[in-house]
Amino acid sequence: MAWKLYYDGGCNLCHASKLRVERWAERAGVPLEVEILQSEEAQKKNYGQAMVLEADRVYQAEDAWLKLMLIAPWGLRWIGWLGRLPGFRTLLAWGYRIVAKYRYRWFGTRACPMPIRPPT
Numbered sequence: 333m334a335w336k337l338y339y340d341g342g343c344n345l346c347h348a349s350k351l352r353v354e355r356w357a358e359r360a361g362v363p364l365e366v367e368i369l370q371s372e373e374a375q376k377k378n379y380g381q382a383m384v385l386e387a388d389r390v391y392q393a394e395d396a397w398l399k400l401m402l403i404a405p406w407g408l409r410w411i412g413w414l415g416r417l418p419g420f421r422t423l424l425a426w427g428y429r430i431v432a433k434y435r436y437r438w439f440g441t442r443a444c445p446m447p448i449r450p451p452t
Contacts, residue, residue, distance in 0.1 A: 334363035337396075338384040341368030345431070345439035346383065353400055360403035382432060394421075394428040 337353060340346040350366055357364035369379055377384075385396035394415075401412030414420045431438075 333388070334365055336365045336367065336386040337400075338367050338369050338371075338374045338379055338386075340381060340383070340435075341370050342441050343435050343439065344442055345435050347442055348439075349383075353403075356400070356403045356405065359405075362403050393432070394424045397428070398424070 335357065337350065339350045354364060354366065356362075367373055369381060369384070374384070379392075382393040383396045385391040385399055387399055391399045398412050398415040401409055401415070404412070415424060
């Protein structure tokens with residue numbers, strides 16, 4: 333089953349992360365499709381502004397990152413294993429919210445045109 337990653341196409345950090353995840357998926361042999369959260373498809377699904385991963389189920393925000401750690405290089409997979417611990421999970425959720433809140437200020441933005449809808 334192919335995974336589908338939705339990311340904020342207007343965020344430099346998110347774009348860089350998407351490129352990294354694409355390399356991980358290719359190395360792991362996991363089919364991965366990517367789409368921006370600003371797309372009509374993501375908007376129809378009401379995915380909001382946090383990263384979303386459709387895999388065996390829908391993962392959002394830090395849960396999506398923990399799932400992606402399963403295909404990360406060995407040096408990073410330990411983060412996914414730590415995510416199973418209750419205290420670490422709380423810290424990860426807090427950290428994700430902080431970075432998400434300030435990502436544009438810290439990492440900048442990129443041009444992300446809104447999809448053009450076909451005439452009806």
